[in-house]
Amino acid sequence: MDSKDLVRFIVGSLDRHKAEDIQIIGIGDLTIIADYFVIANGTSAVQVKSLADYLEKELGEQGITPIRIEGYSTANWILVDYGSVIVHVFYKETRGFYNLERLWKDGQHYQLSDFLNPEPA
Template sequence: MAELTAQQKIEVIVKALDSKRAEDIQTIKIGDLTIIADYFIIANGTSNIHTKSLAEEVEFKMTQLGIEPLRTEGYQGQNWIVLDYGDVVVHVFYKETRDQYNLERLWSDGTSVDISQYIVKE
């Protein structure tokens, strides 16, 4: 299987999060600001169980395409789960934890990416 571009990864990840009703999915281009990654995808669940199921769905959809995360963190606490796919890093928060860390503000120099075409409208 060919390596996916960052844009293709974003599409798969956002659709996976959206399919499980993640709240407030944001994608931020940070490649000009850091070597950590090119993009952050940030979303939150409404409970610890929801947060865990969001992360598991992303992992499942990516694994189906032959892509495993370079590393994962946070499954134990389920307040903030990080899935590192190299150029794209996914942050799945429990809502209160997301409000506390406010990554969007920390990375406000990044560029917001329009992902509306991947979100299913109710």
């Protein structure tokens, strides 16, 4: 699965499981750490953990496992690293404090519909 397909899968999972304010930022031209960040938030610690759990389960069923997961125990900011795509699942208030969208403002910011809607045949 290439980076774009991985983003599509991740965004679809987050959307199905009611993540809020899903943002996709292309960072491949700015850094070597990843091609994309996917940023989303939940409204409770339980939802934040559940979103990360669903991602790990659904991608695991596709044979894709994260390189690492950080922040799971506190559920304020869970980072799920899939190599070319890094997923940041925040508790809503924590997201506003760190404001990754501002820190990575020079990246390419995509519309959710760019990855939720299937590509035309």
